[in-house]
Amino acid sequence: MATFGTLSRALSHRNARIFFGASLTAWTGLWMHRIAVSWLAWELTGSALWVGFVAFCDLAPAVVVSPIAGAVADRADRLRLTMLSQAAIGLNAALIAILVATGWMTIGLLLVLEVVGGTAASFAQPARQSLMPGLVPRADLPAAVALNSLTFNVARFIGPALAGPLIAVAGVWPAIAMNALAYLVATATTPMLRVEAAARRGHAATASLLGETLDGIRYAARHPGLGPILTFAAVAALLLRGVQEILPPYVERTFGLGAGALAVLTASFGVGALVAGLAVAARGRMAGTTRLAVLGVAALAFATAGFVATGWFPLGVLCAAFMGAAGSVHGISVQTVAQNASDPAMRGRVLSLWGLITRACPALGALLLGAAGEIFGLRWPTLVAVALSLLAVGWGLARLPRMAPELEGGAAGR
Template sequence: MVAWTGLWMQRIAVSWLAWELTGSAFWVGMVAFCDLAPAVLISPLAGAMADRVDRVKLAMWTQVAIALQAMAVAGLTYSGHMTIALLLVLEVCGGTASSFAQPARQTLMPGIVARADLPAAVAANSLCFAVARFIGPAIAGPVIAIWGVVPAIAGNAVGYLFACLTIALLRVDPKERRGHPVSKSLGAEVVEGLRYAARHPGLGPLLLYAALGALMLRGVQEILPPFVERLFGRGAESLAVLTACFGIGALITGLWVASRGRLEGVTRLAIFGALAQAIATVGFVATGYFPLGMLCAALIGGFASMHGISVQTLIQSATDPTYRGRMLSLWGLITRAFPALGALGLGAAGEVFGLQWPTLVAVALFLGVFGWGMTRLRRMEAELEGPPASPGGETGRS
């Protein structure tokens, strides 16, 4: 909770810093791209690493790296030496560390709770993220408005150092602390994980649907400053308010999913959650009325949370334990790299056509993806909501 609060403080601050340095939606999108894009190359390697090393130690050291990156951004900005080029390089460094941290942390979950509790545990994990998404911007907005971006970014360094110290207190089942004995090269295990995902009749289509949804729908959340200023005519305080609205929506939905606490119907939630997110996105960009924008932002956050919690729950439940780190790293790639690509495309198109029409075109394209997902829904439900995956098996069914 502390680390993610700092993370959201830094995200708001860095996004606003990029806007102050350049005044360009393209460069704001490029900063988001540099933070999230390393997942394209790093996430498969990070997943393979999480399946073969001590996951607790990997999580600790990656969180130290994130704290050091925040210190560097804050220090350069405070000294007046920050440029957009330096900011891009540092965001690549932070994105690389985060790509290793994500599978290391998430693969620990089955070592902490029983399989029957995984849906609620995944939802609780997402609730922490949603609460931090509300608290972080709520703190960052006034801080940026009064003292500038440096204190908000430094808060992330403090948060991640705290997280590094507390993760050592986790009691993890020794069998889940490591994935499997090392028998192949890292590259061979990466390829093996990709083949497992591609051949799995449930996970393959689910991950592809989630990736295309992230590409077409998440760009709005990644480049909010131009929307705040151009669409609503507001400043940093309203940027924090909108980001908090995303978090409030995610919090409410996460509470509902956590209380639901069962695997049945989760695949359907994943498919329809993304559709509802698309509809809410249309409402967000079609209005210049800020209160309605706040409502649509909450709906986007809520339905995106429903989709994300559902996909992660299915990955945790249906994946052979040997491949769990690699499958969760693919989920990390989807949630980091594909929104970055979407943000870059939306930012570039926004410079030429404005922000509304490119967003509406992306939503229209996603409707085709939703139609494809509906044709695969029954097969995915049978494969992902059936008996648990057996070690070494391709699916949860015999």
């Protein structure tokens, strides 16, 4: 992990400024898109289940695509792969905006286009993440990992803050169009990065793409630290992250409010995540990071319980901020130990599994919550998920003495 001074030092590098500037632009557009598409699905159907389906179609392609994309990122030109996948995301968002603006959008067509966007994003994630060791000196890599998460959460605050008023005044399509513009800007700046050839490509092809994909899965599964922590993260994301993917039904049914409140809640997640992310980044040491990854889920569970138990919006906003904070602590910690413990030749494939977890598991959780919400209401299924997640925390704490040395020691030590 890194001190604030190290964070500043990481940004002193030209590559890092370009990379994180483009990331902030693209992710701000992404959060505007997520708010807009989620609200569009709610307007088209009035069904929590359909809102869950839209989230599922955006995130679920990671189940099939992410492991393959990780293998591609380890054998292809990562800079070129980043540029092409970001361009695909931008063009897909432009098509969605045009269809909404012209009145041609249907819920079925929206589902298809979200699958396309999710597939492109599944290629972008491991390619971008694998570039980071080539952007800054090795000593600044932990700071770059922390900056990556902090950038995402700054965008998580800015995007909804812009999307809510824009949707209220101009409708859904301009917010989606802003995502298209943001990703096209990010694509245009990618060739400006100066990355050495060794960092642009993990290794020459040694087997079939499928074989290398399976090698990556086996490597992570057999690793005494990576296997347990990624399994724990997957269970936590499945049980708890779905709430944030289908916020519109919670906003309307729990609090009786509209798009403005949706933007406030999403921005609150971002504020909490940003503050907590800065605190985690300022710890200045790797020791204890695995424990933070586990305890972050415990905090997220209690904050989620508070969010669904109250009908008072100010308390809901406070709980949302704590949810964002806890999720940030967990996410930064897992990503940091994954980067630290992975063999460099396997890094793209390990990070693709992390991408799968952060995209596919919330999608499935959102779909299950949306389906259960149609039958039982949203509150009780969410509380059941909270209770199950606390059991997972108990398992994580029991495995902690064996996981932590493997994750915090680094791949070089083995």
